[in-house]
Amino acid sequence: MGTELAKAVVDGVLTGGVYALMAAGLTLIFGVMEIINIAQGVMVVLAAYLSYTLQVHAGIDPFVGLLITIPVMFLIGVAIEWVFIRRLAPRDRTALSILATFAVAIIIEGILTQAYSGDLRSLDAWYVERSVHLLGFYLPYIYLFGFALAVVLLAALYLFVSRTRTGYSIRAAMQNRAGAQLVGIDIDRVSAITFGIGAAATAAGGMVYGATNTFNPDSGYDLISRLLVIVVLGGLGSIGGALVAAILALVIEDVTAVLWSPVWASTMFFAVLVLVLVFRPTGLFGQRAVRAQ
Amino acid sequence: MTVVLARRAVIVLALACAIGFPFVFSNPATTSIAFFTVLYVAAASAWNLFSGYSGYMALGNAVFYGSGAYFIANVTNHLNLSGGMGIFAWVPVAGLFAGIVAIPVGWLALRTRRHTFVVITIAIFFIFQLLAYNLQSVTNGSAGMQLPLPPWLAATYNDYFYFAALIAAVIAIVVSWAVRRSHFGLQLLAIRDDEDRARGLGVRTGRVKLTAFVLNGVLTGVCGAIYAYYLGSVYPPFAFEAIFDLTVALMAFLGGLGTVSGPVIGALLLEPLQQYLTQQVTAAGLSLILFGALFLIVIGFLPHGIVPSVEQLVRRLKAARSR
Numbered sequence: 001m002g003t004e005l006a007k008a009v010v011d012g013v014l015t016g017g018v019y020a021l022m023a024a025g026l027t028l029i030f031g032v033m034e035i036i037n038i039a040q041g042v043m044v045v046l047a048a049y050l051s052y053t054l055q056v057h058a059g060i061d062p063f064v065g066l067l068i069t070i071p072v073m074f075l076i077g078v079a080i081e082w083v084f085i086r087r088l089a090p091r092d093r094t095a096l097s098i099l100a101t102f103a104v105a106i107i108i109e110g111i112l113t114q115a116y117s118g119d120l121r122s123l124d125a126w127y128v129e130r131s132v133h134l135l136g137f138y139l140p141y142i143y144l145f146g147f148a149l150a151v152v153l154l155a156a157l158y159l160f161v162s163r164t165r166t167g168y169s170i171r172a173a174m175q176n177r178a179g180a181q182l183v184g185i186d187i188d189r190v191s192a193i194t195f196g197i198g199a200a201a202t203a204a205g206g207m208v209y210g211a212t213n214t215f216n217p218d219s220g221y222d223l224i225s226r227l228l229v230i231v232v233l234g235g236l237g238s239i240g241g242a243l244v245a246a247i248l249a250l251v252i253e254d255v256t257a258v259l260w261s262p263v264w265a266s267t268m269f270f271a272v273l274v275l276v277l278v279f280r281p282t283g284l285f286g287q288r289a290v291r292a293q
Numbered sequence: 294m295t296v297v298l299a300r301r302a303v304i305v306l307a308l309a310c311a312i313g314f315p316f317v318f319s320n321p322a323t324t325s326i327a328f329f330t331v332l333y334v335a336a337a338s339a340w341n342l343f344s345g346y347s348g349y350m351a352l353g354n355a356v357f358y359g360s361g362a363y364f365i366a367n368v369t370n371h372l373n374l375s376g377g378m379g380i381f382a383w384v385p386v387a388g389l390f391a392g393i394v395a396i397p398v399g400w401l402a403l404r405t406r407r408h409t410f411v412v413i414t415i416a417i418f419f420i421f422q423l424l425a426y427n428l429q430s431v432t433n434g435s436a437g438m439q440l441p442l443p444p445w446l447a448a449t450y451n452d453y454f455y456f457a458a459l460i461a462a463v464i465a466i467v468v469s470w471a472v473r474r475s476h477f478g479l480q481l482l483a484i485r486d487d488e489d490r491a492r493g494l495g496v497r498t499g500r501v502k503l504t505a506f507v508l509n510g511v512l513t514g515v516c517g518a519i520y521a522y523y524l525g526s527v528y529p530p531f532a533f534e535a536i537f538d539l540t541v542a543l544m545a546f547l548g549g550l551g552t553v554s555g556p557v558i559g560a561l562l563l564e565p566l567q568q569y570l571t572q573q574v575t576a577a578g579l580s581l582i583l584f585g586a587l588f589l590i591v592i593g594f595l596p597h598g599i600v601p602s603v604e605q606l607v608r609r610l611k612a613a614r615s616r
Binding site: 096 | 401404408576578584597
């Protein structure tokens, strides 16, 4: 029991890091543009398929393949923002963005279904098959590598947002969109870059997801529901909050599976959000909205 | 005066068409599409009654749809009811049950606003879907539940359900209309425009929002119960379906958010198209792509919906004539 519990906690922390990376993209997009990108889940799956294709058809290792998939996903993100998001009527932007990104998600799911069928796939490599002995249990290397990758990329994202000129613009846009425009920040450009970064985060997240889970075009729904829970739990727009929330929620899920039953584990995942929101309607790290409706 | 008369004539004509439809078109494939269309008229009107009027975008209406479906499945199984008209008597009760479910769900979700509200309704939806899989004793899990088969002939089988759905649709439209014209409806619209100010002016926002949310739950639960009886079985992914959440919202958007006729028009246009697509396009991926593209076209070209756009056009024409 003790070993199982330790394994559940370690598992939760390691996968939580990867979910945090995917959720960071979502929360960043929300922070800058005030839109919820429902397509984030299926973009993770799309990235997993990209890694899969590179590996199967070109023999490129998934980690090396990131050099290709990250820029590709970045460009896809920029394109989605430019084609579908920028033109939305400002009046009902929130509601329209949910419908528009959901439509994008459906189209991507359709394309993936046409291209790869609905069969379950998974990424394969030596680090997926081989395990490391740790605290009395075995853990596939990919969990460690994936967590390390997520930490490195999250740190890079943090540095980018806090230390570079473009990062300043992004933060300014998050704090006050109209004010940022007044001081001469090109909001359209910042929005496109932010959406690109959000999509690029799914490239790495999708690769690790594809190596630790089986996936098909349908997997996007489960992913997006989890990512939404994480970003709301952490407070919309907060990257640090997303990290804490992702690890918390996944540890709780894995521990529930050990202590209670695997059947109820994913229900617990969502129930955590409900419980937290009963006491803190703004999430763990969210700030009270100052702007009126 | 003429406008009022014309409007009445249109309503009477539409109702006459709706009642006469199954007598003119008897092909089961057609009446099946008609059944779903009328059912979605009811469901989209119910969604609009809360979300359209209050401005709170709820994406978890399948919670009530599924609750109604599972309620009627449980009632028919536990009471050993045999198929027939009698089961329709339980449909309103299923609606009430869904309304009871809506009370705690609404209380919880309505503590939040805007984006958080949207996300929490989605999260609650997934909790209910998972519960449907896991609460074996009530839902029989992924094996699903069967409802009794009515002894009706195949040729007119759909008609019974069509008229049940039509009654639900008429009730949903009348309730939306009555709410829209009432003091209560004005309070909802005030919340949509500026909740804090509405509160400052004495609107009991919490109570008003919850009442509308529960009304929406009751009407949606009725739809779910009819749907379950029509299918003859209930499975978690069909009763609690993510696409349902978005379809009703899209219909209301297409027609015109917050108008009485908007969701009706939206459902009349979208549901037949969607049903036709699923019947004709067999490649699963392709029908998804087409459906998504349809979504985007609606959002791109009619961001305010058909009814408000037409009203704007009429107003402009009138102004041009009076000049």
